[in-house]
């Protein structure tokens with residue numbers, strides 16, 4: 001009576017802000033028999049997972065590992081390890097996740113220097129410079145690469161120079177971007193970065209890949225206070241994950257089945273190739289945008305800075321946004337996301353992440369949305385959205 005099967009959980013098409021659909025190989029990997037967290041075969045799997053993480057992060061950082069927890073645990077890990085009470089931390093706030101970073105930084109005892117932009121807009125290196133000029137001794141600058149609450153794509157390539165010149169570390173939230181668009185930890189001078197498994201890596205939620213460069217580890221090594229979180233202390237975690245260790249030191253029990261899943265999901269990324277995977281995300285985003293335009297629905301993020309994997313779109317005037325989402329879910333099995341914070345009630349968030357980013361899903365969503373909107377009195381010529389998207393694919 002109480003088993004999962006009794007609930008008849010449906011097969012949804014997951015086109016929201018995460019989780020995304022998972023490849024059958026990942027689900028199968030999760031049902032692999034359990035071994036102990038110090039079993040030689042598991043240790044080999046850890047090594048393999050770390051190597052694959054370095055590949056997707058484009059880094060040689062030794063301290064690259066999955067934190068046990070979702071993306072927010074990665075955020076907390078980066079900030080808790082780098083920040084000591086009283087530190088000045090510049091944080092870009094242009095959506096929900098920058099706001100969350102401010103909250104976490106405050107709990108670490110930091111004095112956050114908030115750098116603000118309108119929701120949907122991105123920061124320029126000049127704005128970062130200006131924020132740094134307001135600080136006495138900035139410890140780090142934290143930016144969200146892919147702001148999932150707005151669909152804005154923050155350029156990062158030119159940010160490290162002013163940040164490093166000020167003697168600060170460059171911290172990046174890549175929860176939604178990793179595996180969906182270019183991200184080059186080493187080439188772009190990023191000192192610490194965290195991600196999540198359930199967005200463009202198309203794995204269930206539960207782990208948060210992180211990577212720390214040498215400069216960040218040096219800062220941690222010079223701390224005068226202990227990291228206030230024992231669970232997320234990277235120096236302790238390193239003793240378990242460091243493949244140079246002759247003996248792995250138990251810290252906490254690794255989530256075995258999730259590690260199987262992550263390793264498989266990362267293998268799928270590698271098999272597809274980063275460039276091909278990014279190109280797929282771009283192609284499907286462009287086709288979706290063309291189709292939505294035909295329906296009179298506009299993307300809300302700053303032009304030229306729109307994410308491929310997360311499309312925030314305006315709800316047409318007079319349309320009940322929640323009713324449309326329910327109809328998509330109940331009648332078509334498609335999940336899309338609602339707006340958060342300032343965007344609540346005003347936008348839908350359509351994710352095309354990882355496995356979910358496919359031509360079939362784009363066409364299915366447009367066809368379904370067209371039908372639902374027509375039912376709700378939004379004028380649209382049947383078939384035009386799908387046709388516009390199809391044209392985009394040719």
Ligand SMILES: *Cc1c(COP(=O)(O)O)cnc(C)c1O
Pocket residue numbers: 018070071072073075097144146147148149173174175176196205
């Ligand atoms: C989803 C997300 C997070 C939080 O990740 P959880 O897995 O929900 O804890 C943080 N930052 C960004 C940009 C995200 O999209």
